[in-house]
Amino acid sequence: MNDFDQTYLDTAAQPDDDAAATARQGVSPAVIKRLPRYYRYLRELIRQDKLRISSSELSRMMRVTASQIRQDFNCFGGFGQQGYGYNVKYLYVKISEILGVNRRFRAVIVGAGNLGRALGRNSMFAKRGVVPTAMFDVDPALIGQTVGELPVLSMDALEDYLAANPTDIAVLTLPKECAAEAALRLAKSGVHGLWNFTGRELELDEYDVRIENVHLGDSLMTLCYELNLMQNEEK
Amino acid sequence: MNDFDQTYLDTAAQPDDDAAATARQGVSPAVIKRLPRYYRYLRELIRQDKLRISSSELSRMMRVTASQIRQDFNCFGGFGQQGYGYNVKYLYVKISEILGVNRRFRAVIVGAGNLGRALGRNSMFAKRGVVPTAMFDVDPALIGQTVGELPVLSMDALEDYLAANPTDIAVLTLPKECAAEAALRLAKSGVHGLWNFTGRELELDEYDVRIENVHLGDSLMTLCYELNLMQNEEK
Numbered sequence: 001m002n003d004f005d006q007t008y009l010d011t012a013a014q015p016d017d018d019a020a021a022t023a024r025q026g027v028s029p030a031v032i033k034r035l036p037r038y039y040r041y042l043r044e045l046i047r048q049d050k051l052r053i054s055s056s057e058l059s060r061m062m063r064v065t066a067s068q069i070r071q072d073f074n075c076f077g078g079f080g081q082q083g084y085g086y087n088v089k090y091l092y093v094k095i096s097e098i099l100g101v102n103r104r105f106r107a108v109i110v111g112a113g114n115l116g117r118a119l120g121r122n123s124m125f126a127k128r129g130v131v132p133t134a135m136f137d138v139d140p141a142l143i144g145q146t147v148g149e150l151p152v153l154s155m156d157a158l159e160d161y162l163a164a165n166p167t168d169i170a171v172l173t174l175p176k177e178c179a180a181e182a183a184l185r186l187a188k189s190g191v192h193g194l195w196n197f198t199g200r201e202l203e204l205d206e207y208d209v210r211i212e213n214v215h216l217g218d219s220l221m222t223l224c225y226e227l228n229l230m231q232n233e234e235k
Numbered sequence: 236m237n238d239f240d241q242t243y244l245d246t247a248a249q250p251d252d253d254a255a256a257t258a259r260q261g262v263s264p265a266v267i268k269r270l271p272r273y274y275r276y277l278r279e280l281i282r283q284d285k286l287r288i289s290s291s292e293l294s295r296m297m298r299v300t301a302s303q304i305r306q307d308f309n310c311f312g313g314f315g316q317q318g319y320g321y322n323v324k325y326l327y328v329k330i331s332e333i334l335g336v337n338r339r340f341r342a343v344i345v346g347a348g349n350l351g352r353a354l355g356r357n358s359m360f361a362k363r364g365v366v367p368t369a370m371f372d373v374d375p376a377l378i379g380q381t382v383g384e385l386p387v388l389s390m391d392a393l394e395d396y397l398a399a400n401p402t403d404i405a406v407l408t409l410p411k412e413c414a415a416e417a418a419l420r421l422a423k424s425g426v427h428g429l430w431n432f433t434g435r436e437l438e439l440d441e442y443d444v445r446i447e448n449v450h451l452g453d454s455l456m457t458l459c460y461e462l463n464l465m466q467n468e469e470k
Contacts, residue, residue: 033453036457038452039456057433099458099460100459101388103462111355114349114352115353115357117353118348118349124452130455154415162258169459192465193458193459201274210458210461210462210465211453216359217271217275217363218465219449220268220363222271222332223429224338224365224428227427227428231335
């Protein structure tokens, strides 16, 4: 963790009751989808030492209308003085709170293959206040290794580890054939968030679990669709 | 490439003028976003030897309303007989055509770090008719290696390679500081599709380039938002 992250995590360390209250009311998925983008752009502005930004500037950066930005922020009580613009650091802290950056969610990566190892070495977690603590695999050749700073532990030790180290998020990078069983074990051990790269849909309706599916292939195909369209137009 | 993929690529090998014509008309982004999901589910049905499916069955699988599915397919001329259901293989071939699977798009991976190597070994490309041919990096320790079946070549050789090997897609997995320069070189060398994992927005308005940005961190934060909401509700 660098100073930049530490400073803003400290600022945001005390959950704000207002923000918590507004977050509770339920916000449309489209707005929620934009929040991580705001978070990224605001980090970039802070790095550039930009202290204030108007909704029209933010609008140009984000390629979203200024009125959309004002509406989005109003969902959470509104963060700025119109005309005078937004205080970048205040906005960053508020959005961090809504996204739970200050919660310091703890994560494990289940599956120490290529993708798991790539994620295990990635700074993405630290930048978002998420703390990976260990990786798990079934392959004896991998167990005992260290990836970045993460130990690779045996899947046999999963339940014991989670009992001793309460964990919020499991990143599923294991083969899809093993996804359902692993997800069930994680849910039973009290993991409430699954970040699912396996491509397999998970059915855990009996458990209080949130699942975020990543289908990289879908993103690739969206690009292929655009290229196909381009080539058809050239015919 | 396995038999499964080869058979359906062969079936779809001749571009269909009707499909090309409908694709040309412009379809809403929401529909386009669902096409790769249809593709995934139809592959799964074919694997299960399921030959026909009703829109209501497909609807349950996809968690989209049956009427939405009919509307989506109507954007491309409609693929089925209502009541009798859809012919799964026909639907798969048609959607493959719209997505350009039969184009056999050629790809390079620029950046042979952890993520690049994880993608280079991934079967995702072959399953979608995309053919990765090489990886590029600036690190002398990596140049000359082979990742999966892909040679890692020097970035110095990029232009020569692309001139000799026309390439449709570049997967950008290099550090964000290098993203803009690499993207420009690729666009100038006639690459029309960029699959951008760098987290840096690319400005290539002068070039006929389609960009698909992948922000894995945004997906992680969406999960954090849900977990934060869950913990706020428990208070």
